[in-house]
Amino acid sequence: MATFKFAHNNFNVLDLERSMKFYEEALGLKEVRRINGEGFKIVFLGDELGSEHQLELTWLADRKEPYNLGDNEFHLALRTDDYEAAHAKHEKMGCICYENTAMGIYFIVDPDGYWVEILPPVVEEKY
Incomplete structure (x- = not known):
């Protein structure tokens, strides 16, 4: 049986x-590789810890209208080692779009409207 990662x-x-500027400033993500094609660019961003999981940003030359994110019920999540410092930084950037203090998490929004969940260090999951 095949396995997946x-x-x-x-x-x-x-x-x-x-x-790219937003993700580097907000989350420390940096370009790890790029594909330049005819009419498109794909940039893969990686975290400072070298995780294998990356964020792929795709740019299409002929796209002029914002993407319809529907109800935007999907998101990416990143865990931070310093939740308070991360929250203060994102608050200063003005990109916090939702907080759930009961769960101890919050979300930031990128320039295109995608939400990114910020999780505290692993202690014990509240959910």
Whole structure:
């Protein structure tokens, strides 16, 4: 039987440079590889710890309208080693879009409207 391991998640973006800047500033994600094709660019971002799971940002040259994210019921989640410092940074950036203090989590929103969940260090999951 085949086994599987997560590789990446994809977000399509309107302004690749703006999105890359946001993810580097907000989460420390940096470009690890790039594909430049005819009419598109794909950039894979990795975290500072070298996790194998990456965020793929796809830019399409002919796309001019914002993407319809529907009810935006999907998201990416990252765990931080310093929840309070991360929260303060994101609050200063003005990108916190939702907080669930009972669960001890919050979400930030990127320039294209995608939500990213911020989790505290592993202690004991509340959910």
